[in-house]
Amino acid sequence: MITCMSKEMELHAKRLGELGNLTRLSIFRVLVKAGRKGVAVGDVQKILDIPGSTLSHHISRMVNAGLVEQRRESRTLYCLPLMDAVKETADFLLSECCSGNIVPK
Template identity: 55%
Template sequence: MKLEVAAKALKELGHPTRLAIFKRLVKAGPEGLAVGALQDELDIPNSTLSHHVASLVSADLLSQRREGRTLYCQPDYDHLQAVIDFLQDECCADQG
């Protein structure tokens, strides 16, 4: 993973509202959660939620799918794991 990609993901997760959104979606599991349910649970105005979700999608941390009229957000566990792996890649490399 490139430094810039990891930095973008960490930057987006560095915002308290986006972190709350992401943590809630991780808790929901791979199927994700309907945007309306997410909005109700976290008590975030629709336009604010849309802005934060778009930021997380642009960092490849979330994807979205539509089922009929319902829009779902799903965490991208592979990308999250890649960011974690990036942080741990050189763990203890300087120790003899």
């Protein structure tokens, strides 16, 4: 049992929690496939065939978790995946891989 949650653990738990939702994971995969150029919100909506309000809710949660950023160009809003954040979380999970250091019960 974890008795002390560090800020770092809280951040990674939040990121993993957001990606643990099927809709948000689907959105994030669309963004990752597009790369650093991002995807217009309207295009994400068409690709995944979800209502705009639902998409907005899920994107907002990922923005708040630091997984996605948004950029406006004229009248178009683009979403971009923050791959450094995903890499940080993956590195956090793997940081003590195979170290043999386990906490006794």
